[in-house]
Amino acid sequence: MTQEKPAKPSKSVGTLVWDFFCSVKLAIFTLILLAITSIAGTVIPQQLSREEYLEKMSESAYNFYSALGLTDVYHVWWFQLLLLILSINLIVCSINRFPYTWRMIVRPTNDLDEDSMFNYQLREKFHSHEAPDVLKARYEELVTKQLGKPDVAVKEDGGFSFFVERGKYARLGVYVVHLSVIIILVGALIGFVWGVRGGVNIPEGKWADTIYLFGTNGTPHSLGFGVRCDDFDVSFYDTGAPKEFKSDLVILENGAEVLKKTIRVNHPLTYKGYTFYQSSYGPTEPVFTLGVRDRASGEVQSIRVGLEGTPVPLPNGDSFQVVNYTPNLQEWGPAIQVSLIKAGQPPSTFVVVQRYPQLDETRNGAQVFTLTDMQQGYYTGLQVTKDPGVWVVYLGCIVIVLGFYQCFFMSHRRMWVTVYAGGGKTTILTAGSTNKNRDIYAREFRQLVTLMKGGEHPSSDKGKG
C-alpha cells in the first residue's frame, strides 16, 4: 500500500501543515520520542518533593531535571504536546487515506474483461466446452461455499459475470484502531479535567463527608453525602501475609442510611460517581461492646460504640458516651468511663470495669452498664475517585480490540468472474485480490479455479501468483 499524493503546484501554509501531519514518518518519530521520554520517567523518580530529590541527587542535577520537566514527565507540557501531535497525526493520516480505502470497499461497477484482469495479482483465463448457462449454476455453488453468494449478471448473449467478496470491512480495521486510540485519549482527558482523586481515613463507627485531594497538600473536597465505616477487618494467612482487608461502609444522605456495602480490595463501592476503594488501614482507639440492662424491664441491649462520638440514645430518653478508657485500671483490667446525659442536667460520669460486671449495680441508675468487650479499633483508609472519563476509556478499549480483530484476523478477499461464449467455445476470465495473507488466498483461489475447470490439475495460461 502506498500513499497517494496528488500533485500540488504551489503549497499554501495550510497544505504544508496538512502534509506535515499526514506523514507516517511523523507517527513513527512521535512514537519513538514518546517511548524514549517514557523511559526517562521510569528511571528518574517522579513527583517527589524537592527535599526527597536532594537526598538522591545533587542540587544542580535536580535543577536540570526540574527545569526540563523530567521530574514529572507524564504531565509536563511537552509530553502532552507529543500526545496531541500523535492524535492530530492519527486523525489527519486517517482522513487522508480514507478515500483510497473506501474505493476498495465499494462494489466495483465494471465487469472483468481481458484488459482489466491484468490489474490483479491473481488471475486466470481458461476455456470450457460447456455452455455458459451450464457453468453458471456450478460456479455459483462453488463460489458461494468459499466467498459467499455472488450477484450474477446475465448478458444478452447468454454469457454472465459476477463479483463476490468476503470480509470487506477488514479494510476499515486500521481506522477503527486509530479511532479507538483517540477515544481512549479523550477519555483520559475527561478524567484529567473533571476527575477527582483523593483519600480519607475513617475510624470505625465514625463518618466523613469530606475527602482530601491527592497531589494538592490535602485540599478538602466535599462529597455532598456522608460515608460511615461500621467495621474494619483484616485477616492474615498462616504465613503472615495479608489475606483480606474489608470495611463495612454505609452511605448517608442527610443522616439517613441509603446504601450499605462491604468493600474489599478489588471490590469497591460506587455512589453518585464516587468510588471508594479499600486502600489502607491503621489502629485507632478501641471499640467497646457494652451491655445495657434496663432495671425496670430487665431487658438487656448490646451496644457497640467507639470513644466519644455521637451520644447513644437509650430507651428512656437519656443518652451516653464512652469518654475515656484504660486497658488496665489499678490491676482490675480493662475499664471505661461512661458519661450519662439526662435532658436538662449536667452529665454524670462513672466507671465500668469489664471484670466486675456487678459494680454498676451499686450506682442505682435506671440502667446497669457492663463492659463485655474491648477490641482494638481501626480506621479504614479509603481512596476515593471520581473519573467520568473511565467509561469512555473502556469504550475505546473495546473498540481497539474489535479493530485489531479486523486488522489482523480478517482479510478482504475479492473475486471477479466473466464468462462468454464465442468461437465454438466458452471463455472464462477470473481475477482475485486480497489485502493480506496473499499466500493463503492465492492457494484458495487456485483451488477454486481448479474446481471451476472441473478437474484436479490446474492447466497453463496462469497469471503470476
Place this chain on the structure above:
Amino acid sequence: MNSTALFTFSTYIYILSAAFYTIFLAFRNKVVGTIATAITAAGLGAMTIALGWRWYESYQLGHGHAPLSNLYESLVFFAWCTVLLYLIFEYKYKNKTMGAFVTPFAFLAMAYASLKVDPSIEPLIPALQSNWLHAHVITCFIGYASFAVSCGIAIMYLIKAAKEAGNAPAGGILSVFPSLEVLDEMIYKPITIGFPFLTIGIIAGAVWANEAWGSYWSWDPKETWSLITWFVYAVFLHARVTKGWHGTKTAWLSIIGFAATVFTYFGVNFLLSGLHSYGSQ
C-alpha cells in the same frame, strides 16, 4: 515427587530439544529433526501436566489458585506459551530450523526458574484476588511468547542476511534456513498475534488496576514499560505495513521489541520500584 520436580525435568528436556535442533541444523538429518520435535512436544506435555498438578497442589494447600501468580509461575507459563506457539509455527511453516533459535528462550526461562527462583506456592494477597489476574497474565504472556518467537526468527534472518550480503545464497547450515523473504514474513506473523494480545493484556491490567486501586493508569514503571513495548511494536507495524520496511530493519525492530518485553518482564522488577512487585518474589 511434586510438580516442581516435573518442571525441573522439563528444563532438561528443553536443553535436549535445543541440542537436537542444533544438530539438525548442522547435519540436516530428517530423523534428528523428527526427534527434536518429538522431544519438544514431550517437554510441552510434561509441563502441561506439571501446570495442572501445581494447580491441584495449591488446592491441597488450601489456597486454590491458578498457577499464574508469582515470578516462578510466570516464567513457567512463559516457557509453556513459547514452546506451544513455536510448535504451531513449526507445523504451519514446515520448517524446523527455527527450533534452534526459539527453544533456547524456553530453556533459559525454565533454567532460571529452576535454579534461582523460589518455587513455593504462596496464597494470594488481596490485590491479586481477582478474575482479572487470569485474563491479564494469560494474554500478556501469549504476547511475550509471540515476541520471543519473532525475535528468534529475526536473529536467523540477520545471520543469513549477513552471510548473503551481496553474494549468492549462503551455503552450509544457512542453506536449510527458509529464504530471506519467508523469514521476513515469519518475523512479522507472530507480531500480528503478539501485538493484539499485549494490547488486551494491558487493557485487562488497566481495568483490574481501576478496580483494585482506583486508577486505570498510574504511570507505574511496569505500566510505562509495557506501553514502551507497545510503542516499539506499533512502530514495527507502521514501518512494515505503511512505509514498506522489510528485512534487516524490521528484524532489528523485532529484537528491540523483545528486549523491551524482557525489560518489562524482569528489568522493571529488579531495577525499578513500583506497585507491580508480585513478580519479583
